[in-house]
Amino acid sequence: MTGKEIFALQEQVAFFNDQQAFKQLFRHYYTGLFQFAAAIVKVKEVAEEIVGDVFVKIWNKRSTIANISNLSVYLYVSVKNQCLNYVSRQGDASIMDLNQLDVICGELVPNPEDLMVASELLQLINKSIHELPPRCRIVYKLVKEDGLTYKEVAEVLNISPRTVENHIAVAVRKIAASLNIDFSAYNKTSSFLSK
Incomplete structure (x- = not known):
C-alpha cells in the first residue's frame, strides 16, 4: 500500500468514521506490529493485546488520525512505548537493549x-x-x-x-x-x- 493510499484511508476514518478503511489499515499493519511487540515483550498474548490496544486508541481518537503525517512511524513508536511500559511494570526497569x-x-x-x-x-x-x-x-x-x-x-x-x-x-x-x-x-x- 502506498503512502497516498494509507493517507486516503486515514481521511476516510477521520472524516467518515469508515470502519472498512480502518480494517484495511489494521490488516496492513497488524502482522509487522505484532512481531515487533512480541520481540520486546516475549509473550504472544501480551503482544496481541498491546497491538490491539494501540488500534483501539486510534479508533477512539479517529477524528485526529488525518493529522498523523506518518502512520507507520506513529504505530511502531506507540507499540514500542506500550511494550516498554509493560516490561517496566513487570519489574524489569532496565532500558530495553x-x-x-x-x-x-x-x-x-x-x-x-x-x-x-x-x-x-x-x-x-x-x-x-x-x-x-x-x-x-x-x-x-x-x-x-x-x-x-x-x-x-x-x-x-x-x-x-x-x-x-x-x-x-x-x-x-x-x-x-x-x-x-x-x-x-x-x-x-x-x-x-x-x-
Whole structure:
C-alpha cells in the first residue's frame, strides 16, 4: 500500500468514521506490529493485546488520525512505548537493549517467479537472515519486510539513519557471504561511478 493510499484511508476514518478503511489499515499493519511487540515483550498474548490496544486508541481518537503525517512511524513508536511500559511494570526497569530483541523475520515464500529458484537457495537465504545479530535482524525486518524507510526505522528505534544504513549493509554483506556472492566488482564499479 502506498503512502497516498494509507493517507486516503486515514481521511476516510477521520472524516467518515469508515470502519472498512480502518480494517484495511489494521490488516496492513497488524502482522509487522505484532512481531515487533512480541520481540520486546516475549509473550504472544501480551503482544496481541498491546497491538490491539494501540488500534483501539486510534479508533477512539479517529477524528485526529488525518493529522498523523506518518502512520507507520506513529504505530511502531506507540507499540514500542506500550511494550516498554509493560516490561517496566513487570519489574524489569532496565532500558530495553535492541540486542535483547529476538525478532522473527518472515520466511521467503516462493511465488510463481521464485519457483525457478532452487529450494536450497531459499533455505540458505532464510538461514542467513535468522543468523544475523539481533539488532541487525530487527533493522532488516523493519526495512525489508515491513517496508519502513531508514529514517522511519531510525525514529522507531531511536538510532540515527546512518546506523540503520550500517545495519542493512552488514545484513546484506552477511547474506551475500553465505551465498558466496562477491561484491568487490560492484564496489569497484560504484566507486568509479561516484568519481
